[in-house]
Amino acid sequence: MAAPILVTGAAGFIGMHTAERLLDRGETVIGVDNFNDYYDPALKDARAARLEAREGFTMVRADIADHERMLALVRDHGVERIVHLAAQAGVRYSIENPFAYERSNLAGHLSMLEAARHNGVKHLVYASSSSVYGDRPLEGSGFREDDPTTDPVSLYAATKRSCELLSQSYAKLYGFPQSGLRFFTVYGPWGRPDMAYFSFTRKIARGEAIEVYGEGEMARDFTYIDDIVDGIVGVLDHPPAQGGHEIYNIGDSSPVGLMEMITTLEDALGAEADKVMRPMQPGDVTATYADVSKLNALTGYKPKVTLAEGLPRFVKWWRGYENG
Numbered sequence: 001m002a003a004p005i006l007v008t009g010a011a012g013f014i015g016m017h018t019a020e021r022l023l024d025r026g027e028t029v030i031g032v033d034n035f036n037d038y039y040d041p042a043l044k045d046a047r048a049a050r051l052e053a054r055e056g057f058t059m060v061r062a063d064i065a066d067h068e069r070m071l072a073l074v075r076d077h078g079v080e081r082i083v084h085l086a087a088q089a090g091v092r093y094s095i096e097n098p099f100a101y102e103r104s105n106l107a108g109h110l111s112m113l114e115a116a117r118h119n120g121v122k123h124l125v126y127a128s129s130s131s132v133y134g135d136r137p138l139e140g141s142g143f144r145e146d147d148p149t150t151d152p153v154s155l156y157a158a159t160k161r162s163c164e165l166l167s168q169s170y171a172k173l174y175g176f177p178q179s180g181l182r183f184f185t186v187y188g189p190w191g192r193p194d195m196a197y198f199s200f201t202r203k204i205a206r207g208e209a210i211e212v213y214g215e216g217e218m219a220r221d222f223t224y225i226d227d228i229v230d231g232i233v234g235v236l237d238h239p240p241a242q243g244g245h246e247i248y249n250i251g252d253s254s255p256v257g258l259m260e261m262i263t264t265l266e267d268a269l270g271a272e273a274d275k276v277m278r279p280m281q282p283g284d285v286t287a288t289y290a291d292v293s294k295l296n297a298l299t300g301y302k303p304k305v306t307l308a309e310g311l312p313r314f315v316k317w318w319r320g321y322e323n324g
């Protein structure tokens with residue numbers, strides 16, 4: 001039987017879906033999560049319960065920054081591949097809570113690098129973020145992996161770029177194959193309540209006002225969760241050669257304005273939003289737009305689900321979840 005795959009952040013949004021996909025294809029998966037209370041712990045418990053009901057899945061409640069524990073976990077289970085998704089996410093939260101990012105994103109990433117290095121791991125795939133590209137206007141073409149990443153506008157972005165640099169140095173020093181994935185605004189069923197599409201859904205359905213930042217001028221490359229998982233699993237199956245470290249965008253490659261996203265949500269909910277316009281918040285960027293040609297060349301990746309298809313799927317899930 002193939003060695004188990006370690007998925008960190010398995011009680012998180014992307015982690016749960018990734019673990020499910022791996023289980024679907026017959027892999028054995030060990031999940032790690034510290035179930036922190038950054039958002040609704042009941043949602044993390046519900047995701048974990050879904051996974052724990054599956055054969056071949058084990059959840060370990062641990063902090064990834066505990067490097068001795070991570071080292072032992074990878075060693076004792078003979079883990080050969082790691083999908084490292086655990087992190088403190090959120091741009092705005094990082095301004096108020098910098099040390100949460102130091103622990104989960106910096107110490108946590110280093111801990112996974114050490115665990116991989118000392119145990120002969122064959123491929124470490126880890127989450128980065130579109131935020132590393134900084135604040136750029138929307139232009140005719142998407143952000144490419146070799147574009148400059150020297151001007152992070154949030155602490156979150158700075159920690160994500162730091163993870164890429166740590167990985168680059170480990171690839172040079174110790175040679176185990178690594179792939180970093182820059183995700184672009186991921187949405188879908190079992191998503192994150194701190195993200196705009198989720199909190200807007202709740203508020204519009206309850207008749208509460210929504211705060212629209214950037215006066216509605218922002219645009220995001222909203223990417224449906226199944227497309228993100230296609231990208232993750234595709235990359236996992238295509239490790240770079242020994243000593244290699246590659247970075248890939250995973251996005252929808254078709255940015256949508258915030259106002260259009262809200263209209264799509266209103267249609268899906270059958271209700272009109274009471275919008276309060278607000279200026280851009282510190283740490284926010286104007287637009288994101290993924291060029292996915294590098295990933296396409298590796299795996300044939302093509303995003304399949306448009307925002308107009310994906311948001312109604314989210315709303316349908318949310319209604320079921322809200323009603324227990």
Ligand code: NAD
Nearest residue numbers: 009011012013014034036063064086087104127183185186
């Ligand atoms: P999430 O918050 O739902 O999942 C992250 C999980 O990691 C959570 O369950 C959390 O409890 C866990 N975690 C955090 N710190 C930990 C620690 N120190 N030890 C153990 N577990 C810990 O977020 P997500 O949206 O699923 O994001 C997954 C990854 O993708 C993150 O690295 C995030 O930065 C990155 N990312 C997400 C998006 C997006 O739009 N969702 C975009 C870009 C990048």
